[in-house]
Amino acid sequence: MSPERSRLIVARGDGALVGWVLLRRDPDRLVGHWGSIHHLQTRPDRRGRGVGAALVGEARRVARDELGLEQLRLAARGGEGLEEFYARLGWREAGRWPGALRLAPGDDRDEVLMVLTPL
Template sequence: MHNDSLELRQFVSSHTVDDRLRQALIDCWVDVTNAGGAAGFPLPPIDDWQAAPALDAILSSLAPDTCRLLVALTEGEVAGWLNLRRDPFALIAHWGTLHHVQTHPRLRGRGIGVALMELAQQVARDEMGLEHLHLAARGGVGLERFYGRLGWKEIGRWPDALRLAPGDDRDEILMILAPL
């Protein structure tokens, strides 16, 4: 589905993220996690006190060559975001990793996740000079199908690596997009 009001932005410095946007990113992360989203926190519910330090760590590491924040806005509201990072080790510096990929639960199904993933691929290739992207996704929620439709390939699994609750162990699915 095409979303005419969708605005995609990227941030390469914490100084360009104002307090209003910072709070909106935190709110999105809390809402995604508490709706069962697999965006970096293992167990809901979470609140601002847990999300804020995690977001601040991402913001403090922003830099044009190594770490970017990609944000989708619709009607001025944060609709989703992700973090794109280059590995600092020389042997694998041609790889990038996507972290905390998320779309706000009430805005899903509008193409926001697809738009963010397409932007991540373009930024990684054209602006950061990366050749491959990878990510880890939580099994059992259909994420591998979503990413697969965008050209990502499953390259392995860590069986039962994620324990969400007693008796609820999930695979961690390793995925790659290569070449960009």
Template sequence: MTAHTAPAFEVIARPEDVTPELRRQLIACWETVANAGGAVIAAAFPLPPVSACDVGPVVDELVRGLDPRRGRLLVAVIGGALAGWLVVRRDLHPLVAHCGVVNHVQTHPRFRGRGIGAALMDRVRDVARDEMGLERLTLAARAGLGLEDFYRKLGWVEVGRWPGALRIAPGDDRDEILMSLAL
């Protein structure tokens, strides 16, 4: 077994803290993951193949939405390279302000198999609970990729499905799996 360097984590809560280099790496990661078949397609860009021109405006919008009260960008870095990232957000409405949503969970393909995704999901628990005061996290995952098993092993519970909600291609409809984690 080969020993791998553990990632360093950075939590970013303000748009001005996203450097041009980090922005570039976020776009490149998302483009690479999406084109490799990852379940990280955004409504604002087409189905793969996607380019940096498709992904860039979506990353910019995501960055503009960072706010210490509402959301964080969590990045995992190894040797200066972005190994993975995710976003955790909360809605400030009093009925749901105790809950957060995890989105855009990505591990760069060149770092797959090193536990980066699991490490991000472990770290986001601490960020959500300790920095944001959240009590529960939710996420939606695409069926057919084994993602529900990945999240289940990390303590997440399936709470529902939207059958056939995601059309990957004609004749390839997938369930959207809704998952929850008490913190």
């Protein structure tokens, strides 16, 4: 049986879905020791209440304790304050792809590459 490749982690509050994040691991043996965070989403009316931080914390725990990973990576949209959000949770910037994301004509943003290690 192959190792688990992804995990969807959800947050619920008052009986409703308030956020989610997807944790993935690459099946290639050369990079099988790290995972990546995709699509951290929280309901707009729940932002600023720790839901996102709790989801990232749970993803970190699952990656380390259940999937046996050693590090996590993610790509965040620049210019949204996400670098600061993740930095408060222990992540560090590893690089950028300048102007990689075009939100609208004339609104290009960097894609910020971040890493969390050790878990």
